[in-house]
Amino acid sequence: MKIRELQPSDTKQVIDIWTSSFSRNFNNTLNAGYINDPNSTTMVVCEGSTIIGVASIHIIYKLSRTLGLIEDVAVDKDHRGKGVGKSLVEKLIEIGKQKNCDKIVLNTSVKNSKFYEKIGFEKNEIQMVIRN
Ligand SMILES: CC(C)(COP(=O)(O)OP(=O)(O)OC[C@H]1O[C@@H](n2cnc3c(N)ncnc32)[C@H](O)[C@@H]1OP(=O)(O)O)[C@@H](O)C(=O)NCCC(=O)NCCS
Structure with a gap:
């Protein structure tokens, strides 16, 4: 098992994992410029040439603080429960800390909150949304 940065050739496998883990809404083309965006890092876990997990961190520079936002954490169904x-x-x-984030946040469901608590996250306030 190896963790490395996303490569353009991983895109199809990653979108398949996101689509089967979340919803059909993820079956989309990548946003233009994403791959070269210095403020976004997507890491994948692979076994040989097979991607078995994926997750991203987006660094948000505010006026005087730096925020790390973890998004789109997904592990292939056949490889869950193995760390x-x-x-x-x-x-x-680790990447967020290297980039001097003052805090690292993420949104999750109640169902998955224990997974993040085991890693050290704490519940904090609520999320609100407007969808387009
Ligand atoms: C949530 C998800 C990413 C967890 O990945 P995983 O590789 O199966 O988790 P791990 O094996 O690394 O689990 C680490 C620990 O958390 C626990 N854990 C994992 N998912 C959990 C859950 N939903 N509820 C409670 N505990 C959980 C594991 O039992 C393990 O505990 P241990 O260290 O005491 O053995 C995976 O189930 C997944 O991809 N789900 C579908 C997509 C999704 O919902 N992503 C999260 C978006 S916020």
Whole structure:
């Protein structure tokens, strides 16, 4: 099991994992410029040429503070419960710290909150949304 940065050739496998883990809304083309965006890092876990997990961190520079936002954490169904998700999130936390984030946040469901609590996250306030 190896953790490395996303390469353009991983895109199809990653979108398949996101689509089967979340929803059909992820079956989309990548946003233009994403791959070269210095403020976004997507890490993948692979076994040989097979991607088995993926997650991203987006660095948001505010006026005087720096925020790390972890998004789109997903592990292939056949590889869950083996520490893949935990290793990925811990790697993203390390990246956020290297980039001097004052705090690292993420949104999750109640169902998955224990997974993040085991890694060290605490519940904090609520999320609100407007969808387009
Ligand atoms: C949530 C998800 C990323 C977890 O990945 P995973 O590789 O299966 O998790 P790990 O094996 O690294 O689990 C680490 C620890 O958290 C626990 N854990 C994992 N998912 C959990 C859950 N939903 N509820 C409670 N505990 C959980 C594991 O039992 C393990 O505990 P241990 O260290 O005491 O053995 C994975 O189930 C997944 O991809 N789900 C679908 C997509 C999704 O919902 N992503 C999260 C978006 S916020």
